[in-house]
Amino acid sequence: MDSNNYLKDIKDIKNMMSQSSQFISLSGLSGVLAGIYAILGAIYVNGLLLNHYETYVTLESDTFKKIVITALVVLTASLLTAYVMTVRKAKKLEESVWNPSSRRLLINFLIPLVTGGIFALLLLRHGHYGLVAPITLLFYGLACLNASKYTLRDVRYLGITEIILGLLAVEFSGFGLYFWAIGFGLCHIIYGGMMHFKYDRK
Amino acid sequence: MKNIIQNINKAFDHRIRLGIMSVLMVNESADFTTLKELLGVTDGNLASHAKALEGEKYIVVEKQFIGKKPNTSYKATKEGRKAFQEHIDALEKLISKT
Numbered sequence: 001m002d003s004n005n006y007l008k009d010i011k012d013i014k015n016m017m018s019q020s021s022q023f024i025s026l027s028g029l030s031g032v033l034a035g036i037y038a039i040l041g042a043i044y045v046n047g048l049l050l051n052h053y054e055t056y057v058t059l060e061s062d063t064f065k066k067i068v069i070t071a072l073v074v075l076t077a078s079l080l081t082a083y084v085m086t087v088r089k090a091k092k093l094e095e096s097v098w099n100p101s102s103r104r105l106l107i108n109f110l111i112p113l114v115t116g117g118i119f120a121l122l123l124l125r126h127g128h129y130g131l132v133a134p135i136t137l138l139f140y141g142l143a144c145l146n147a148s149k150y151t152l153r154d155v156r157y158l159g160i161t162e163i164i165l166g167l168l169a170v171e172f173s174g175f176g177l178y179f180w181a182i183g184f185g186l187c188h189i190i191y192g193g194m195m196h197f198k199y200d201r202k
Numbered sequence: 203m204k205n206i207i208q209n210i211n212k213a214f215d216h217r218i219r220l221g222i223m224s225v226l227m228v229n230e231s232a233d234f235t236t237l238k239e240l241l242g243v244t245d246g247n248l249a250s251h252a253k254a255l256e257g258e259k260y261i262v263v264e265k266q267f268i269g270k271k272p273n274t275s276y277k278a279t280k281e282g283r284k285a286f287q288e289h290i291d292a293l294e295k296l297i298s299k300t
Contacts, residue, residue, distance in 0.1 A: 006293045009220060013290065016224035020232065020240050100229070100236055 023101040023151045025090035027082065028200050031192020034078035039185035041074040042177055049177070074184075089200065101150055109147035112139055133176030137183045138166030152199065158191040210296070211289040213258045218243055218251045223286045226261060226278035233275040252276060260285060 018024070045067050052063045090097045116139020120132050141162030148156035162183050169179035214220050221241040225232050232240075238248050255261045260282030264275050278286070 006296050009217075010290070010293055010297070012217060012220055013224045016221050016240065017228045020225040020236075021228045096239060099239070100232070 019095070021101060021150070023095075023099070023105045024199070025086055025093050025095050025097070025102075026151050026155070026195070027085035027089045028192045028195030028198070030078075030082040030085040031188045031195065033081045033085075033192075035185045035188030035190075035192060037074045037077050037081075038188065039181055041070045042181035042185060045070055046177060105147050105150040108150060109143050111143075112146055113143040115139060116143070130173045130176065131170070133180045134166045134169035134173070136166075137162050137169055137179060140183070141166055152195060154191055154195050154198070158187060161187050161191075210292050211285055213255065213260065214286065214289045216251065218247060219255055222248075222252060222255060222276070223260065223278065223282065226276060227283060227286060231264070231275045231277045233273055237276065255282070258282075258285075 048063050048066055048070075052061075058064065087097050116135060119139065120135050123129075123131055123135060141159045141164075144155050144159030144162060146159075148159060165179055165183040165187070169176055169183075172179070214223060218241060222237060225237060225240055234245075234248065237252075238245065241248065252261065252263070256263055259279060261276050261278055264277065266273055266275075
């Protein structure tokens, strides 16, 4: 009886089970970069607000338009970076980028995220500016939590952290930008860095 | 000891069959191309091993058309899941004994 053979069998079984149900090519470094974009965006927006001399930022003002454009630029840059780096990592791991597990990951990530996005836009339309930062954090956290079943474990803890930050941001509204910078900036850098050192540097 | 070896299932005594069953244990179903990519095997190889498992009634094959393309997908049966679980348990016992 060769018990080494059986040990290898069990290892193969475990590998196949996780590979076929989880998308493991998510790049940690892209998280770090997304975090840096978010912090740069937050610094820029903070500067805009300091130079804004009226008491309120209204929907029609230039400042508001600039804030929205900054947010969209940060979002697009993050998504693009994540896509490019994930494709690169998938090539290295010889995993195809578009497979059933990545599809499941994407769908389960997008459902809460799009819900939150629409919710935030509706809030803006009805003039509840203060709740937009917490809502985006909360729904992003829920999206991560939901997607974490189909990818690396760390995404789950990122999601939980974002949810806690989102709730805190509701309580301490008025500091929305700071919570936003912590949630989308700092958290991405920390968790992205952790994932990079844990999985990518082998 | 004799008891344990009896539970080692001959039907799973191959890397590809082991792979097919592992994937089907954690996924509701998997199609031919996905299995092929995951296991890194050729069409003929996968087909013959899938056939063997089908013969044991451990998996079922579903053929359908998606648009004009034929699509073959596999599912583990209840007996298949039970047999595979017993096989894993037996493997684990063997390793812990030695």
